Amino acid sequence: MNNIDLHIHSTYSDGITSPVGLVELAHKGGLRAIALTDHDTTAGVTEAMAHGRALGVEVISGVEVSADHGGHPLHILGYNFSHDDRLLQQRLQVLQDARHQRNLKIFAKLKELGIAIDIQEIPPTPGQVGRPHIARLLIAKKIVKNMDQAFSRFLRRGAAAYVQCYRMEAAAVITMIREAGGLPFLAHPAANDRQMKKTPQLLADLKKMGLAGLELHYPTHTPKTFKTLQRLGEELGLLFSGGSDFHGDNKPYGQLGGRPKEQPIPYELLAAIKRQG
Ligand code: AMP
Ligand code: ZN
Ligand code: FE
Ligand code: FE
Numbered sequence: 394m395n396n397i398d399l400h401i402h403s404t405y406s407d408g409i410t411s412p413v414g415l416v417e418l419a420h421k422g423g424l425r426a427i428a429l430t431d432h433d434t435t436a437g438v439t440e441a442m443a444h445g446r447a448l449g450v451e452v453i454s455g456v457e458v459s460a461d462h463g464g465h466p467l468h469i470l471g472y473n474f475s476h477d478d479r480l481l482q483q484r485l486q487v488l489q490d491a492r493h494q495r496n497l498k499i500f501a502k503l504k505e506l507g508i509a510i511d512i513q514e515i516p517p518t519p520g521q522v523g524r525p526h527i528a529r530l531l532i533a534k535k536i537v538k539n540m541d542q543a544f545s546r547f548l549r550r551g552a553a554a555y556v557q558c559y560r561m562e563a564a565a566v567i568t569m570i571r572e573a574g575g576l577p578f579l580a581h582p583a584a585n586d587r588q589m590k591k592t593p594q595l596l597a598d599l600k601k602m603g604l605a606g607l608e609l610h611y612p613t614h615t616p617k618t619f620k621t622l623q624r625l626g627e628e629l630g631l632l633f634s635g636g637s638d639f640h641g642d643n644k645p646y647g648q649l650g651g652r653p654k655e656q657p658i659p660y661e662l663l664a665a666i667k668r669q670g
Contacts, residue, residue: 394423394424394425395425395659395660396423396424396425396650396653396657396658396659396660397424397425397426397427397635397658397659397660397662397663398419398424398427398428398635398636398637398639398649398650398651398658399426399427399428399430399453399455399470399472399608399634399635399636399658399662399663400428400430400455400457400470400580400608400611400634400635400636400637400638400639401415401427401428401429401430401455401636401637401638401639401649402429402430402431402432402457402638402639402640403415403429403431403437403441403520404437404518404519404520405431405434405436405437405519405520405521406431406432406433406434406520406521406523407432407523407524407525407526407640408431408639408640408641409640409641409642410639410641411437411440411519412429412437412438412440412441412444413440413441413444415427415429415441415639415649416441416444416445416448416450416452417444417448418649419450419649419650420448420449420450422649422650424450424649424650425450425451425660426450426451426452426453426660426663427441427445427450427451427452427453428452428453428454428455428470428472428636429441429452429454429455430455430456430457430470430636431455431456431457431520431521432457432458432459432521432523433456433457433458433459433485433488433489433492433521434456434485434489434520434521435454435455435456435476435481435482435485436519436520437519437520438452438454438455438476439476442454451663453472453473453663453666453667454471454472454473454474454475454476454575455470455471455472455473456470456471456474456476456485456570457469457470457471457580458470458471458485458488458561458566458569458570459488459558459560459561460560460561460562460563460565460566461560461561461562461563462562462563462595462598462599465585466560466585467563467579467580467585467595468579468580468581468584469563469566469567469570469577469578469579469580469604470577470578470579470580470608470634471566471569471570471573471575471576471577471578472575472576472578472634472666472670473574473575473576473666473667473670474570474573474574474575474576475573475574475575476573478572478573478574480569480572480573481569481570481572481573484561484569488559488561489521491558491559492521492522492523492558493522494559495556495557495558495559496512496522496523496527497512498556499524499527499548499554499555499556500512500527502553502554502555502556503547503554506547506553506554508531508534508536510530510531510534510536514530514534515527515529515530524544524548525540525640527543527548528540528543528544528548529543531543531547563599563602564602564603567599567602567603567604568602568603571603574670575670576605576606576632576666576669576670577603577604577605577606578604578605578606578607578608578632578634579595579596579599579604579606579607579608580608581608581611581613581614581638582595582596582607582608582622583611583613583614583618583622584613587618589618589621589622589625592621592622592625593625596625596626596629596631597629600629600630600631604631605631605632605669605670606626606631606632606633606634606666607622607625607626607631607632607633607634608633608634608635608636609622609623609626609633609634609635609662610633610634610635610636610651610656610658610662611635611636611637611638611651612637612638612647612651612652614656619656632662632665632666632669633662633665634662634666635651635656635658635662636651636658637649637650637651
């Protein structure tokens with residue numbers, strides 16, 4: 394097979410499958426290449442690469458960083474950088490520390506609401522704790538019935554225990570990835586702009602900051618969105634990436650490999666990425 398998946402989360406962020414397990418799934422699914430793109434961490438990349446070599450699945454380095462652009466949140470994917478770069482790791486550590494502080498504040502808010510649970514009660518994880526881990530604890534403690542209820546009652550923006558996490562400026566994220574030798578891409582461009590009204594200007598702005606490409610294949614992209622993004626990317630001379638945003642069943646959509654029948658993600662995208670960086 395010639396298909397790839399360049400947007401995957403593991404247990405090092407909010408996925409439920411280990412990097413090794415993901416490479417095994419990719420191998421079983423016949424994928425030729427993958428990128429592990431955990432939120433704000435590259436901790437799983439080395440083991441994914443090692444297992445990829447063993448099974449004959451190409452694994453490139455990846456990360457998905459939350460950023461701020463004029464008060465709006467967006468996600469930037471980085472690909473094919475030196476994941477052991479010291480400056481990159483120092484910068485990611487700042488984000489991980491900020492996330493930990495945010496989590497403590499969420500627990501403090503829950504306590505104020507009369508919900509006496511402790512961050513120590515979250516089962517050990519090899520990576521970072523995020524809101525999905527807190528949601529699962531709320532379910533285990535029978536405070537809510539399911540993930541949806543955990544987010545709508547407590548964790549989503551505007552809910553009772555919501556705390557915003559510190560985000561780097563988009564320009565700084567783009568520079569961080571470039572300085573580690575990688576290529577920055579705008580993740581799921583339609584996520585916050587379904588009508589594609591603000592995306593043309595956003596892409597032009599980000600391109601000036603050094604953006605290399607956009608995520609063209611994504612489970613929620615309709616054929617119309619896909620075509621619009623393809624045209625915008627071509628006009629701006631951007632590269633394309635594609636992925637499933639697989640998290641296991643933490644998120645309802647996004648099977649590994651995306652939707653190979655409707656919207657296969659061809660290896661040619663990765664070949665073009667590798668030619669540029
Ligand atoms: P965090 O990075 O800790 O702010 O958590 C963000 C993660 O929470 C996302 O990547 C999703 O996996 C998950 N998430 C966000 N909103 C919801 C929701 N409404 N239901 C279930 N999971 C969600
Ligand atoms: Zn996630
Ligand atoms: Fe994202
Ligand atoms: Fe993601």
